Amino acid sequence: MAEVVISLDGTVEEVDLPSKRPLVIAPKVVAGNIVTQLKEPTIFQSQPLPAGSLVAYNISPDVPEPHKQSVVYVPEPDEFTPFIALDGFETSQGRVHLTSSKNGVERRLSLEYHEKAWRLVQNVPCSVGGHFGIVSGDCLSDDVIVTRSGLLQPTAVQLARPDGTMQEIFSQKPLVDAERFDTERLTVSSKDGTLIDYVVLSSKFSKGKASPRPLLITGYGAFGITISTSYFSQVFGGIALVPWLESGGSLAIAFIRGGGDRGEAWHEAARQEKRQKSYDDFIAVAEKLVEDGMTTPKKLGVFGTSNGGLLAAVMGTQRPDLFGAVVSDVPLTDMLRFPLMGMGAAWKHEYGDPEDPKMARILRSYSPFHNIHEGVKYPAFLVTISTKDDRVGAGHARKLVARLKDVGSEHAFLFEDSDGGHGVSDPYKRAALMSRRMGFFLNYLQ
Numbered sequence: 539m540a541e542v543v544i545s546l547d548g549t550v551e552e553v554d555l556p557s558k559r560p561l562v563i564a565p566k567v568v569a570g571n572i573v574t575q576l577k578e579p580t581i582f583q584s585q586p587l588p589a590g591s592l593v594a595y596n597i598s599p600d601v602p603e604p605h606k607q608s609v610v611y612v613p614e615p616d617e618f619t620p621f622i623a624l625d626g627f628e629t630s631q632g633r634v635h636l637t638s639s640k641n642g643v644e645r646r647l648s649l650e651y652h653e654k655a656w657r658l659v660q661n662v663p664c665s666v667g668g669h670f671g672i673v674s675g676d677c678l679s680d681d682v683i684v685t686r687s688g689l690l691q692p693t694a695v696q697l698a699r700p701d702g703t704m705q706e707i708f709s710q711k712p713l714v715d716a717e718r719f720d721t722e723r724l725t726v727s728s729k730d731g732t733l734i735d736y737v738v739l740s741s742k743f744s745k746g747k748a749s750p751r752p753l754l755i756t757g758y759g760a761f762g763i764t765i766s767t768s769y770f771s772q773v774f775g776g777i778a779l780v781p782w783l784e785s786g787g788s789l790a791i792a793f794i795r796g797g798g799d800r801g802e803a804w805h806e807a808a809r810q811e812k813r814q815k816s817y818d819d820f821i822a823v824a825e826k827l828v829e830d831g832m833t834t835p836k837k838l839g840v841f842g843t844s845n846g847g848l849l850a851a852v853m854g855t856q857r858p859d860l861f862g863a864v865v866s867d868v869p870l871t872d873m874l875r876f877p878l879m880g881m882g883a884a885w886k887h888e889y890g891d892p893e894d895p896k897m898a899r900i901l902r903s904y905s906p907f908h909n910i911h912e913g914v915k916y917p918a919f920l921v922t923i924s925t926k927d928d929r930v931g932a933g934h935a936r937k938l939v940a941r942l943k944d945v946g947s948e949h950a951f952l953f954e955d956s957d958g959g960h961g962v963s964d965p966y967k968r969a970a971l972m973s974r975r976m977g978f979f980l981n982y983l984q
């Protein structure tokens with residue numbers, strides 16, 4: 539179906555833009571250009587562009603057809619530009635504003651349309667473990683509202699002006715004394731030699747101590763999604779993470795393949811039949827944390843939500859010797875029947891189709907439900923789900939815990955809520971859920 543622009547005078551013009559684009563709620567228009575993003579590698583203006591590139595189509599009648607298309611921004615190799623649906627892209631009167639991440643370090647970019655071409659006018663780097671967000675642009679000026687936060691930096695909402703000056707609108711109160719903690723970005727080689735980045739948040743006081751400390755590790759690794767390192771994000775436990783850190787615990791975040799941390803190729807590297815690569819990456823990080831003396835298997839806990847819940851469950855069943863406790867929130871666990879539960883049929887493109895015999899063998903090789911065996915000592919499991927979860931369905935969580943109990947696991951627990959959905963939207967219930975998670979870890983990993 540052709541896309542068209544209808545002018546105020548009733549003129550209809552067909553817009554020549556690539557069809558493979560992320561879903562957007564409203565068009566982004568700046569300086570007479572419709573700006574969009576490529577969902578996959580595309581030939582544009584006779585040149586190959588990688589996924590994540592921003593391109594534009596000028597709708598001004600004064601611009602002749604050969605000059606209507608333009609390339610706004612092309613990410614560098616291993617650079618990730620968030621899709622429009624996320625908080626990394628906005629427009630103002632004459633500029634395009636976006637965030638990008640390379641080697642785990644984010645930056646905020648502004649580009650301006652000048653003499654029929656786009657030029658970079660701002661490049662603001664973020665600190666290690668920091669996160670940028672772009673909230674809103676102004677169609678009458680080039681002011682833009684942005685957020686800036688980090689693992690140890692409270693979220694600040696700011697008005698960014700074209701000249702680079704910043705005006706603070708709101709700043710979150712600190713939850714911990716940042717001077718007592720430190721963040722490090724580290725790298726480890728995965729099973730196939732690929733370098734995997736990870737970030738560790740830990741107490742300065744516990745660093746260099748002879749005794750290893752309790753440590754939590756999380757990741758995601760699917761759908762090209764990147765975990766943002768915002769301040770006490772609910773992904774990490776929110777305010778419930780405070781007592782964990784205050785008691786000497788640490789947090790590690792692994793940026794494994796399957797996510798979007800290094801662009802679409804990073805996502806493709808662990809899709810379908812290559813899924814095990816993301817688990818190998820995560821295992822490599824966990825083993826390195828133990829090897830470096832930061833923790834021990836008995837003090838190492840893994841957690842994740844949705845596909846991250848699948849990741850956590852795979853870790854607990856594939857490497858039960860490496861973890862002392864597992865929290866798997868709203869997970870997939872039966873990879874041979876996932877298309878029959880919830881919205882699972884929509885995820886065959888990511889995981890593969892279990893009706894294909896070749897893919898069925900691969901899916902079964904890591905499916906948590908199918909890899910629980912008699913005589914194996916499994917770590918403590920806490921699995922959470924809502925009966926109203928229409929994404930993955932409640933069956934995955936129930937089957938995993940039931941199977942663990944079938945083989946004699948004494949520390950397998952299911953928490954099932956009758957409200958919510960795929961996760962918890964109620965802020966009070968979310969706080970309770972995160973506290974339950976931290977209480978579980980404090981009990982089993984100390």
